[in-house]
Amino acid sequence: MRLIIMGPPGAGKGTQAKLLVEKYSIPQLSTGDILRSAILSNTPMGLQAKEIMASGDLVPDEVVCGIVSERLDDKDAQNGFILDGFPRTIAQAQALDIMLDEKSIALDAVIVLEVDANSLVERIKQRSAESGGARSDDNEEVLRKRLDVYGDLTRPLIAYYEKQGRVMKIDGMASIEEVTSQIANRLEK
Ligand code: AMP
Numbered sequence: 001m002r003l004i005i006m007g008p009p010g011a012g013k014g015t016q017a018k019l020l021v022e023k024y025s026i027p028q029l030s031t032g033d034i035l036r037s038a039i040l041s042n043t044p045m046g047l048q049a050k051e052i053m054a055s056g057d058l059v060p061d062e063v064v065c066g067i068v069s070e071r072l073d074d075k076d077a078q079n080g081f082i083l084d085g086f087p088r089t090i091a092q093a094q095a096l097d098i099m100l101d102e103k104s105i106a107l108d109a110v111i112v113l114e115v116d117a118n119s120l121v122e123r124i125k126q127r128s129a130e131s132g133g134a135r136s137d138d139n140e141e142v143l144r145k146r147l148d149v150y151g152d153l154t155r156p157l158i159a160y161y162e163k164q165g166r167v168m169k170i171d172g173m174a175s176i177e178e179v180t181s182q183i184a185n186r187l188e189k
Contacts, residue, residue, distance in 0.1 A: 001026055001080040001187065002105060004087070006157065007113030009146045010123040011172045012179060016113065017084040019180045026080035029071050031064045033084075036135075054136045056145030058088055058153065065095045072099060088154045093161070110161040111183055113172030120147065 001024045005013045017028045035053060038046035045067075049059045068086050071077060087093040100106060121143060128138035137146065161167045170182050 001082075002100075002107050003080075003082045003187075004107060004110045004161075005082055005084050005113065006110060006154070007115060007172055008117070008120055008150045008154075009143060010120040010127065011113040011115045012123075012176065013084050013113060015176055016111075016179055016183065017082050019176075020082050020183065023180075023184060024080060024082075026082055027074075027076045028084055029068065029077065029081050029086070030084040031059075031067055031086040031088075034067050034071070035059060035064075054142070056137055056142040056149060058149060061089055061091045061095065064088070065092060065099075068096065069099055072103065087157060088149075090153075090156060090160060093157050107164075107166055109168045109187060110157075110166045112158055112167055112169045113179070114169055115172040117147070119173070 001020075003020065003026075005017050005020075007013050014028075014030065014032075017030065020026070021028045032053075035046070035049045039050050039053070040046070045063060048063065052059050064086055068083070072081070083096075087096050121140060124138055124143050125140070128135065131138070137143075158167060168183075168186050170179060170186070172179055174182065
């Protein structure tokens with residue numbers, strides 16, 4: 001199963017991706033997680049990404065496309081994967097199409113978690129409280145910036161993938177378990 005999971009910050013992408021990892025035995029490829037671990041290890045990429053991520057902006061396309069291109073070659077990704085947080089721009093989606101073409105593979109679905117914008121701030125505040133403030137980009141001001149970036153640069157990807165006939169819209173306001181079962185039902189149809 002080769003999947004993308006999309007939705008605004010706080011929509012539950014990471015949570016659902018982790019559950020799909022277990023269900024389908026495929027790895028979660030999260031560019032955000034890879035960047036956060038690069039920051040913790042103080043790598044050159046981490047140093048480049050740190051300030052950008054803390055401000056809620058996007059890391060340059062070349063950087064994240066490089067991460068994904070390498071990660072897709074890893075052995076554990078050969079039978080499928082779930083991309084979480086990538087692509088986030090049309091340029092990234094085009095680069096991904098080229099990568100997949102070169103590997104002669106195709107996406108099965110682009111899962112779009114639809115959520116009520118007003119509930120996102122509350123969800124993120126809760127995540128921040130639960131994680132003890134571990135993420136420097138989980139505060140209200142940066143969240144609003146991330147929501148703007150999502151609306152301007154990432155939401156247009158839904159139309160991009162609708163043209164490819166791959167979009168699967170899911171009601172992300174339901175409980176975690178219900179969202180997972182909605183996704184599984186639609187994938188298994
Ligand atoms: P996430 O964990 O997916 O919410 O990503 C956290 C932050 O990492 C984002 O706000 C961006 O600064 C950066 N990031 C993650 N994935 C990407 C991507 N595909 N393109 C650009 N920046 C990204």
